[in-house]
Amino acid sequence: MKRTVGIGNQDFEKLRSNDLFYVDKTDFIREWWSLLSMGRQC
Numbered sequence: 360m361k362r363t364v365g366i367g368n369q370d371f372e373k374l375r376s377n378d379l380f381y382v383d384k385t386d387f388i389r390e391w392w393s394l395l396s397m398g399r400q401c
Contacts, residue, residue, distance in 0.1 A: 365379035374381050 362378055362380055364382060365374050365377065368374055368379065371381070373379075
C-alpha cells in the first residue's frame with residue numbers, strides 16, 4: 360500500500376490509524392530559531 364505524509368494532522372492516533380508518515384521537524388525548527396536569534400535570515 361502506498362503511504363503519504365499527513366500534512367497538518369495534529370492527532371498521532373489518526374496518523375497511525377490512517378497509515379501516514381510522521382515527519383519530526385524539531386531539529387529543523389531549533390536550527391531555524393537559532394539562526395533567527397543570531398540575526399541571520401534563512
